[in-house]
Amino acid sequence: MAFDILLNSSLTILGVGLIIKMIQWLSYKTGIRAENESMLQRLAAALKGVLSTVFSLRFFNLPQTFVLDILFLRRTFKQDLLRWIMHMLIFWGFILLFFMHALESIVSDNLFSYYYSTINPFMFLRDLFGAMVLVGLLIAVFRRFFMKIQRMTSNAQDIYAILIVGIIIVSGFGLEGTKIISYNEFLNMEDEFAALDYEEDIFALESYWVKNYGLASPNNISNVSEEVLALGEEIHNDTCIDCHTKPTAAFGGYAVSRAFKPFAGILEFIGAVNIFYWIHILACFIGLAILPFTKMFHIVTTPLSLFTSAVMKRENASPLNIATRQAIELDACVHCTTCSSNCSVAPAFDILGNENIMPSERMMALRRFSTKQKISSQDFLAIQEGICLCSSCERCTVVCPAGINLKELWYDVREHFIRNGSIVTPLVLTPYSYNRAYSRDEFESPLQDSPAREAKSFIGRKYNKGKFVERDKPLPLIPDKDQPDKKDMGLTQDTFAYCFSCENCTNICPVVMNYEKPEEALDMLPHQIMRSLGLGLTDLVLGANMLWDCVTCYQCQENCPQNVKVTDIFFELKNQISKECFKNHENES
Amino acid sequence: MEKYALFIGCNIPVKVEQYEHSARAVLNKLDVEVKDIDTFNCCGYPLKNVDQAGWLLSSARNIALAEARGLNLLTLCQCCFGSLKTAAAKLKEDNKAKERINEILSKENLEYQGVCKIEHLLSVLHNEVTLKTIEEKTIDKYKDLNIATHYGCHALRPSNIMEFDDPVKPSLFDNLVNVTGAESIEWALKLDCCGAPVLGINDNLSLDLTEKKLTNAKKAGADFICVSCPWCYMQFDKIQDRIAVDRGNKYNLPPILYSQLLGLRLGIAEKNLGIETDQKNDKVSKAYPKLFETEEKEAKKPKKKKATKSKK
Numbered sequence: 001m002a003f004d005i006l007l008n009s010s011l012t013i014l015g016v017g018l019i020i021k022m023i024q025w026l027s028y029k030t031g032i033r034a035e036n037e038s039m040l041q042r043l044a045a046a047l048k049g050v051l052s053t054v055f056s057l058r059f060f061n062l063p064q065t066f067v068l069d070i071l072f073l074r075r076t077f078k079q080d081l082l083r084w085i086m087h088m089l090i091f092w093g094f095i096l097l098f099f100m101h102a103l104e105s106i107v108s109d110n111l112f113s114y115y116y117s118t119i120n121p122f123m124f125l126r127d128l129f130g131a132m133v134l135v136g137l138l139i140a141v142f143r144r145f146f147m148k149i150q151r152m153t154s155n156a157q158d159i160y161a162i163l164i165v166g167i168i169i170v171s172g173f174g175l176e177g178t179k180i181i182s183y184n185e186f187l188n189m190e191d192e193f194a195a196l197d198y199e200e201d202i203f204a205l206e207s208y209w210v211k212n213y214g215l216a217s218p219n220n221i222s223n224v225s226e227e228v229l230a231l232g233e234e235i236h237n238d239t240c241i242d243c244h245t246k247p248t249a250a251f252g253g254y255a256v257s258r259a260f261k262p263f264a265g266i267l268e269f270i271g272a273v274n275i276f277y278w279i280h281i282l283a284c285f286i287g288l289a290i291l292p293f294t295k296m297f298h299i300v301t302t303p304l305s306l307f308t309s310a311v312m313k314r315e316n317a318s319p320l321n322i323a324t325r326q327a328i329e330l331d332a333c334v335h336c337t338t339c340s341s342n343c344s345v346a347p348a349f350d351i352l353g354n355e356n357i358m359p360s361e362r363m364m365a366l367r368r369f370s371t372k373q374k375i376s377s378q379d380f381l382a383i384q385e386g387i388c389l390c391s392s393c394e395r396c397t398v399v400c401p402a403g404i405n406l407k408e409l410w411y412d413v414r415e416h417f418i419r420n421g422s423i424v425t426p427l428v429l430t431p432y433s434y435n436r437a438y439s440r441d442e443f444e445s446p447l448q449d450s451p452a453r454e455a456k457s458f459i460g461r462k463y464n465k466g467k468f469v470e471r472d473k474p475l476p477l478i479p480d481k482d483q484p485d486k487k488d489m490g491l492t493q494d495t496f497a498y499c500f501s502c503e504n505c506t507n508i509c510p511v512v513m514n515y516e517k518p519e520e521a522l523d524m525l526p527h528q529i530m531r532s533l534g535l536g537l538t539d540l541v542l543g544a545n546m547l548w549d550c551v552t553c554y555q556c557q558e559n560c561p562q563n564v565k566v567t568d569i570f571f572e573l574k575n576q577i578s579k580e581c582f583k584n585h586e587n588e589s
Numbered sequence: 590m591e592k593y594a595l596f597i598g599c600n601i602p603v604k605v606e607q608y609e610h611s612a613r614a615v616l617n618k619l620d621v622e623v624k625d626i627d628t629f630n631c632c633g634y635p636l637k638n639v640d641q642a643g644w645l646l647s648s649a650r651n652i653a654l655a656e657a658r659g660l661n662l663l664t665l666c667q668c669c670f671g672s673l674k675t676a677a678a679k680l681k682e683d684n685k686a687k688e689r690i691n692e693i694l695s696k697e698n699l700e701y702q703g704v705c706k707i708e709h710l711l712s713v714l715h716n717e718v719t720l721k722t723i724e725e726k727t728i729d730k731y732k733d734l735n736i737a738t739h740y741g742c743h744a745l746r747p748s749n750i751m752e753f754d755d756p757v758k759p760s761l762f763d764n765l766v767n768v769t770g771a772e773s774i775e776w777a778l779k780l781d782c783c784g785a786p787v788l789g790i791n792d793n794l795s796l797d798l799t800e801k802k803l804t805n806a807k808k809a810g811a812d813f814i815c816v817s818c819p820w821c822y823m824q825f826d827k828i829q830d831r832i833a834v835d836r837g838n839k840y841n842l843p844p845i846l847y848s849q850l851l852g853l854r855l856g857i858a859e860k861n862l863g864i865e866t867d868q869k870n871d872k873v874s875k876a877y878p879k880l881f882e883t884e885e886k887e888a889k890k891p892k893k894k895k896a897t898k899s900k901k
Contacts, residue, residue, distance in 0.1 A: 150697055344599050344631040347650050350693045351643040391631040393599035431635035431668075433789030438604070438823060440831075449792040492683075510781050514797050549791050551798070552637075553782040554746030558756050567747070571637055578639035 003281065010289035017292035025327040028370045031412025032419060034323035045320035049312075058311040065310040070303045075401040079338055086139035090165065093132030101126050102284070116243040123245050127176070127252040133169045134252075137162060151340040151349075151358055157295040158335055164296065167283040175276035177256025180247045181216035181264045182273050194239035200228075201235055208232025214247045214257050216264030298334045298402070305332035306403040314408060314442075326412065329404045330370060333363045339396035339406060345389055356386025359396045359406055366413065381424065387414045388427035392435035411436075423451045424458070426578035429548050456548055462581050465523060465543030491572045498562040499530040505556030505566050511549050522546040526556050526566055533569070547574050590717060591706065593663035594655045595623040596673070599631050600819040601665060607863020608819055611848035612665050612710055614862060618855045619718045619726060623663060626654050632664075634672035642686070648676030649690045652707070653699040661706040663713055667818035670709045671743025671751065677703055678750040709744055711817050711847065712753060715761045720768050727854040729883040730770025736850070737811035737842075738762045738773045739802070739825075741818040742782050756780075765847065766815055769854045770884070776809035778802050785820035788828065796832055799824050803832075803840040812876045813845040822846060829872070843873045845880075853880060 026042045029035070034042065053059055068074040073091070077084040099107045100122065108115040108122070115122060140162055144154050179185050186209060196202050207224040209215040209232070247254045260267055267273075291297055308325050317325075340346060340358035348357050355361040365383050369375055387410055396406040414436070417423045427433075428451035437448035460466070505526040512518040512525055519525060523544035524532070532540045541547075547570055556566040595616075601608050616623055633647025652673060655662050664670040680687045681703055691701055714723065740754075740762050748756035759780070763773035784798035803825070806814050816822050825844035833839045845864075852862040859866055859880075866877055 345636075345647070347630050347633070347647045347693075348636060348640070348643040351640065351646055389636075391599040391635060392603065393631065394603045426639045429790055430638040431786055431789070434635075434785065434820075435789075437789035437792055437795075438827065449789055452790040510798060511794065514794060514801075548638075549787060549794055551742070551782040551784070551786040553742035553786075555742075555781075558746045558748060565747075571641060574638050575641050 006281065006285050010285035013289035014291055017290065021292045021297075021331070024371075025324055025331075028327040028330075029323060030326050030330065030366060030370050030416070031323065031409065032415045033319040033326065033412055037320055042320045042324055045318045046324055049318060049321045053311045061310040062307060065306050066303075069306045069310075069403065073401070075306075075399075075403065079399060079401060082139065083143065083336075086136045086143065089132045089136030090140070091136075093129045093134075093136060094165065097126065097129045097133070100129070118244045119242075120245045120249050123247075124249040124251070127173075127250045130169050130172055131252055133165060134173075137166050137169070149337075149341065151343075151346055151360075152337045153355075153361070155335060155364065161295040164283060164287045164294070168280060168287065171276050171280040171283060173252045173256050175273065175280050176250055176253025177260050178267055178272040178276055180214045180250075180253060180257035181261050181267070183215065183217055183264070183268060185273060186215050186217075189240075193243075194235060196235065201231070204228045204232035205235045205240075206232070208236050212246065213244075214254060214261075216261050218265060218268075295334060297331060301328055301332040302334065302402040305329050309403040309405055314405075322408070322412075325405075326409050327370065329402075329409060330363065330367045332402045332404055333360070333367070334402060335360055335364060336401060338399050338401060339363075342395045342399045344391045344393040344395060348389055352385070352389075354382050354385050356382045357389050358386075359410075362386045362410075363404075363406075366409075380422075384417060384423060384425050385427065387417070388423070388425050388432060390432060390435075392432075392439075411439075418451050421454075423454070424582065426455060426574075426582050428452045428455050429574075429578075452548070456545055459548075459577055459581050460523075460543040460545075463539060463543035463577075491569065491576070493565050493569045493572055495562075495564045496530045496533040496569055499527065499534055499560075499564050500562060501527050501531050502561060503527045504559050504561060505530070505564070508555045508559050510553060510555065511546070511551060522549060529573075530564055530566060530569070541573065542577055547577070590621060591661050591708075592659070593621065593623045593708070593713070594626050594629075594658065594660040596629060596632070596651065596655075596662050596664045596666075596669055598664070598666045598669045598819065600823070605819040605822050605846075608665055608822065608846050608848060611846055611852050611857075611862040614857045615714075615848045615852050615855060616710075618852075618857060619714070619722065621663075621713060621718060624658070624660055626658065626660075628654060632666075632669040632672040633676070634668045637672070642689075644672065645676050645679060645686055646690050646693060648673045649680060649687075649701040650694060650699065652677060652703070652705050653694055653701040656702050656705045657699060661708065663708050663710060665710050665817070666820065667709070667741030667744040668820055670707065674707045675747070675750050677705075677707060709753065709817070711744070711762055711765060714851075715765055720764055723765070723768050723851070724886075727769065727851075727886065728856040730854060730886055731880075732770070732882045732884045734771040734879050734882070735774050735810050735812045736766045736771045736845075737776050737806035737809060737814045738766050738779060739783065739806075739814055739816045739821055740780055741816065741821050742780075744818075745780065762815075762817070762847070766850065769851055770886075771850065773815075774809050774811055776806050776811070778805040783816075783818075783821040783824040784828070785824045788824070795824075796828065796836070799828055800832055800836075800838060800840075803829060803842050807840050807842050811842060812879050813850070814842055815845050815847055815850055817847040833872075839871065841872045841875065843876050854883075 023039065026039045026046070073084055073087055076087055101108075101117065104115065104117060117123065117126065143149060144152065144158065144162070186206065190196060190202060190205060194205065196205065203219070203221075206215065206217055206219070207221045207228055210217050210221050211229065247257065260272075287294075287296065305325075305328060308328070312321065312325060314322065337358075337360040340360040343357075343359055346358055349355065356365050362383065365379065365386070369379075369383060390410060392407070394407045397404075400406055414423075433449070433452055440448055506512050506528075509526055512522065515521045524541055524546050526546065529541045529544065529546060532538070550567070550570050552567055552570075554567045557564070557568065560566060595613070597609055613623070629651050631647055632651060633644035636643040636647065652662065662673060664673065680690070680701065687701065687703075694701060740759055744751060744753045745756050745759060753759075754761040766773040778801060781802060782798055783802060784795040788795040803814070814825050816825065822844050825842075829840060829842070829844075849862045849864055853859060853864070864877075864880070868877070
């Protein structure tokens, strides 16, 4: 009764959770793919997409994906053998237990006419599957907490996933073990299946079970005669043997029973069988009820992601479906951190300390971002930095075991930020911006350099470019030797001091040469910048476009007769501006 | 011959795959052994603008990975080459930065020592394989092929660090082109920037610079513009197409990677070099057939014999 109520309520909660998830998938807009379409429009597009896939050749991609990528975790196998073994053990152990044991009345009873959970092979198999999961979990714990896997982090969901599966399996073994030794269980079973009338017969059976079936009895049965045991065996053969294999077959539960046997009395007294039973059942039901909101939901979303990536191509898929797929992909990520350990730019995390640089952590942040549209501006900027600090090597997408098209997700989210005019990071002024311009046609990005232009004018405003700034005191004719500028600017170079304005750098600069009126386009020319630095007029140079339009070809530096390291000084100035100018940008933009 | 780890970088596997295939084929043909390290990261070049510490760590980690295996680095990209080499030079003089980096690297049991040699495909071919061996291994030579050789800024400059070639009058790449029988022509903008570093930052400037180079090379009579850097390749390939569409200026001067140019004469099938001869467009239709007009090497043979004799 209680079981049914609990089962039904957990199934109801699960149902509600699934509906909420589907609503989320059809309403979230993480990238640029969906604008203001209604949920119904997205649902219609999704159904159309599914139907057109069913009636197309692409449909034949699915069986292969199902067998290789989902049942045999091919993508994980390619990455890491130990992790593959771990996941195969947990996945297959749990799935087999689910069908054979949890759904026994639906599956096993109908499949095998002789099915009883207490006879072989089922008794043995149940423990085998349980042991598979347990070994898998031990490997998982070992990997997460003892192996130093590069850039692997564990969040609450990761720990929950290990815990919930662990509790279910361990309580299962506990239940089995306490049941084997339980005298009350024995009496109940005897009552139900043997219904013996005479005390002697019960005692005989009990003695036989103590001797051969691991039962712990409160009675003194140490000196039972051979005859009694023979009688016990006879009764056993009549009433028990048909549906009860020796408990040693359930090797896990049997091992537990041996460990528990000395405490059989206490365990009986506290009702350990019931305790284990309820822990086991409740863990299952709770896990089931909140499934859609936990990491374990990946048993649904990851296959979904693998299926969609097997049949969906960006070129011909509806943009609405891409938006929906991206919403599903946020849920399909299991935070395995494979992407982060393969990420080309991950070392930048060690310097900048922004975990959003690592794709797996950025995925988690985007998930939070999509559920709560309001996040702190600091978090928002951190996500931006992460998403713009990408060399577009696409390794994350290639290695993702869940088949998530990460590169498109990054691209669409970044595009979304850019179109909203909310991109504020100096990273748009680096060659990391190249890919957006280069792949314009693939991703339909108009005005490829607009974020950089905005950033440049932002820097210009910050440093009062073009405005006359009154000075407190006249500049000394000979620059002060200990002037603070070099240190203030964080410059390790002071070779600008040797500049005598021969203008070689400016004359050889291909960027200067490109403009009819270079001083208008670039604000300041290389030699002017060097000379200004030498005069202590650092504030003059900081807003200049020249710094960012520099192609870093090193012609100026190579051709300087005074060995002024022009390009290297540019780099240092740019570094300094990036740190200083974008530090408190959230207030300004 | 030194042992190298092949440093492919981020662009090549995604955007210029043919460079990796052709470079491996050529190196294999010339008996240069290269190993792969799949834990390499970005060289850090794009970070240099905004965070030099990030650039230094990125470069140093790659070098440390090679050093841990007792290998040297062979890059295919001018910018990776420049980035790694300038980082090594910086760490040589900045002990503090080196210490900080080693502290971070020690978390994954790596140590940056700075003993690893950093080379580019071109310098390995020219200085280690040598022109003589390359010539011996070629099966024939180009008959009539004019090549505008594009050095790529970051290989040449800053020359005191790169030590690649004379920064004012380099000849290394020209020699490598000439050894295939093609002619490396003279053109004024040979040593200038391709425009790639500012695409996405100042698109018009980037396209202007690319156009100037294409105009100049075309005027000098080039059939191909020969590059050995993925950035330059992308610029002269896809961005050239974009210039044709957006600005209506058609140059029809295709880029070719040096590994492809040499690979053909080493007898490597164009399929293995990633040369798509079935392409039909104005950019390549005139140039591609010229890749297959060849002649015997004979003419040069007597000369070579003389040279070897005189040495003895």
